[in-house]
Amino acid sequence: MAAQATKNKRNNAAFMDIGVSVFVVFILAMIIIPLPAFLLDLMLIINIALSITILLLTLFTKNVLEFSSFPTLLLITTMYRLGLNISSTRLILTVGEAGRVIDTFANLVAGNNMIVGAVIFIIIFVIQMIVVTSGSSRVSEVSARFTLDAMPGKQMSIDSDLNSGLINEEQAKKRRNDLERETQFFGAMDGASKFVKGDATASIVITLVNLIGGTLIHSIGEGMPVLEALNQFGKLTIGDGLVSQIPALLISIGSGVLVTRSGNAKSFGSTLVPELFGSPKILYMVAGILCVFAVIPGFPILPFLLLAAVLGGSGYLLQQNEESEKVARISAEQEALAQERTQRNKTREDTLTTFQVDAIAIEIGYGLIAIADDSKEHNLMNQVQVIRKQCAQEMGILLSPIRIRDNLQLQMNQYVIKIKGNVHAQGEIYLDKHMIVAPGETDFVFDGIPTKEPTFGLDAMWIHESDREMADLRGYTVVDPLTVLVTHLKESIYKHSYELLGRQEVKQLLEGLKETHNVVIDELIPDILRLGEVQKVLQNLLKEQIPITDLVTILETLADYGTTVKDAELLTEYVRQALKRTIVKAHLDDEQVLHVVTVHPNTEELLTRNIQKSSAGSIPILQGDIVTRLFDNIKKIHSPLDAQGIPHVLLVSPKNRPALKNLLTYNFPEIAVLSLNEVPNEISIESAGMVDSIEG
Secondary structure, eight states: OHHHHHHHHHHHHHHHHHHHHHHHHHHHHHHHSOOOHHHHHHHHHHHHHHHHHHHHHHHHOSSGGGGTTHHHHHHHHHHHHHHHHHHHHHHHHHHSOOOHHHHHHHHHHTTTOHHHHHHHHHHHHHIIIIIIIHHHHHHHHHHHHHHHHHHHHHHHHHHHHHHHTSSOHHHHHHHHHHHHHHHHHHHHHHHHHHHHHHHHHHHHHHHHHHHHHHHHIIIIISOOOHHHHHHHHHHHHHHHHHHHHHHHHHHHHHHHHHHTOOSOSSOHHHHHHHHHSOOHHHHHHHHHHHHHHHTSTTSOHHHHHHHHHHHHHHHHHHHHHHHHHHHHHHHHHHHHHHHHHHHHHHHHHTTSOTTOOOSEEEEEOGGGGGGGOTTSSSOHHHHHHHHHHHHHHHTOOOOOOOEEEEOTTSOTTEEEEEETTEEEEEEEOOTTEEEEEOSTTOOOOSSSEEEEOTTTOOEEEEEEGGGHHHHHHTTOEEEOHHHHHHHHHHHHHHHTHHHHOOHHHHHHHHHHHHHHHHHHHHHHTTTTOOHHHHHHHHHHHHHTTOOOOOHHHHHHHHHHHTTTOOOHHHHHHHHHHHTHHHHHHTTOOTTSEEEEEEEOHHHHHHHHHTEEOOTTOOEEOOOHHHHHHHHHHHHHHHHHHHHTTOOOEEEEOTTTHHHHHHHHTTTOTTOEEEEGGGSOTTSEEEEEEEEOOOOO
């Protein structure tokens, strides 16, 4: 079967070669052998059909290589038209007629007025010669030059793709062949465009010869009146010129369309319509302009309004179609992402026991699935990796992988942040909007969705993308939805970092340090302290937002005091004193000054007398009214300083520091409590106030 198909293909190719050869020989024969009028009519009709076919082919061609025979075809059709011109000229000069096709063209265009026909013929000639042919010739010349100049770079690109494994040898060979054919095509078009220009020049010469020669031959030789001869041969000449020039114009247009196509793998129509009529805004604007023209006195109202209505309606339908496609596309993407993530989670969960929970997890509603698409450059996956690196650099902790899940029980735009299976934070974001936070007490002037910034609880609003630039100009802080979620996640991790530091994470930290500081680790664990006791000290530090990046100092301090002290709280205080420069650095102002709020000596003494130890640490046991007065006095000092943006700490005696911090943890978690031993001597201190006595 395959052999028979190959044989038939060869026979067809041979038949086509013979047919084309016979056609070319026939063109040469037309120049010598006279054609009868009926055969000339048939040849002219074939010429018109051929030119229309070529024009349509160029419009539907997706790539110039699909019509690589066009330059040669341009030469053959040019010779064919010239042969027809010679045959028609012979008939006009010998018998005074040239068939029904030429006669019909002459009567249709010129009618009874030869001057009208001559003017139309000249206009067609000018359009073809000056506009179409000249432009196509220039484009062909430039395209040939640029294609030839770009050939080495394209060949290097093909070789690079082949070496990197993106394509195989067969594909590379095809690309090289296509590149060579494309270069040859534009080079051939550069020369073939000269055929069309010469054809147009020859046509005008032949037309003048027909007019002058026919008039002289039949008026002088056969005694026909000069005016009658001029009228008859003028009409025939115009008809002959139109019959040849109109197909030539069609082929010239096809040539221009073919060489002006950019590197688009689509047909001309499928590229033009979406680009020309693909913007509803443009259609609305054009419709509005036409309506303005309609009301100008003197213009016809109905055509302008009719066309404006058509464009406006088209713009509306196009806008609705775009919105429907956008919704459908988003739904399809979210569904695909949900299926992919479900399958991925299922694969992962198959390796885990059902009762295990993730240290950190983010659950998102179905409307937020797009931000977890790892195929996009700006996605939640990448940001999570950045957060893990930041936590390692800034806090010194190694986070376990953060799981991201979609949860259909959540609202569309809702997310929750879970730590060890429990919800610790939640919020709502809109992927098609931006959040703005007002500077100071400025009111929002946009039409949006009022909300609270989830991380710091500030008044905020979700606005449309179109209002983003205006909000930025007005001084608002503009935040994209992914940044809102990432900031909330980062702050939640920092706030609960001590909960995320388990024995396994501590062991990993120690193993990473053991290569360079194995002596202190071998001395400390397990001879002096157990791993769990070291973990407790590190957790105490992280609970007060003290980074454990200087792990060597922490371990050496524990080794120094661990032999005599086993209390984790007291060991933490010794470590804090060793890290005093790191602790104080976070609370200095721009001038490197530490603003401190001191406590009245009576209050300090009262706290010292009532400190009791518990499993949760030291805490002062005070009556309720005394605690209330203490909190009120602290708030009286803290609130104004916080409103003015002045960083400050509460400075107390070393013995009272852990107990007072534990007491203030729930009411004033943002206040840092430092002991006198934690302030380096070289640090400048400035008093910001004193907490009054709480004794009655």
